[in-house]
Amino acid sequence: MRQVRLTAITAACFTATFVFAQSVPELTGPSPDPMKPVPAEPLEDYVTDDVRQMRAYPEQPPIIPHSIQGYQLSVNANRCMTCHRREHVEGSGAPMISITHYMTREGQMLADVSPRRYFCTQCHVPQADTQALIGNTFTDMSELGAAGAGGE
Template sequence: MKAGKILSMIALLGFSFSLMAASVPEEKIATLRLAPIEVEPTPPAMQKVINSDVKQVRNYPMQPPVIPHRIDGYQIDLKVNKCMQCHARNSTGHSQAPMVSVTHYMDRENNFLASLSPRRYYCTQCHVSQLDAKILVENDFVDVKELMKHSSTTEH
């Protein structure tokens, strides 16, 4: 008896949500999709990776650096981390690549490890290649330096 009431309440909720979704006019839904939902358009060509090896300026404190080169075909799995061939402490002399941060050698309790921490092993979970792509959504991000400059001029 109780299970039947719960099931009917769930069905009623689902029905009311579907009615609410159907009542929103299509032009009021914000989307980046350029074709109607029932049309499968040909996707645009993939953008090119910026492959300049020039270090990018970070936009905010603690931002992971972007990867300034192509990483197509890099193997990063339980057996191999291709990134560490150049970015490991003992490889930076011949590769001239920046060494990974010492934080990558720390465990959750901030103890230093002899090798890369398992939680920092998969580089591409935080670091991404930069693409030469057109901006789809305008960004109004303001760097903290600009905010501080603006607040100091308004206080005086």
């Protein structure tokens, strides 16, 4: 009985490995010599018009609508905070970072930006002027004509 179970488990593992190996695309470089160095494609131009973009899906972090080239973002300095910290938004005209950036994981408010929210580019990225890699059919609720609660 024990031998039958081991054989069934072994067969299931082999089948899963075979199916997985079949679905993974082969990684190859340029033909005919995949080891030959190839020049990199040029980087896309970033959108720098300072126009806020609609989000592509709910809860998406806002994108950065300006260039951040040369911005220092380290443990000791964060150039983003010179405009987006709540104390500086009135003078800079930049949108204030969300109040969630001043909270701990437990929801306790802090006097300064939470260390886990300090490195802005872990969530926020500049927008490049490129074609979408995949299609997106997201439609905002306001575009669907949804009425507010208690509207009847």
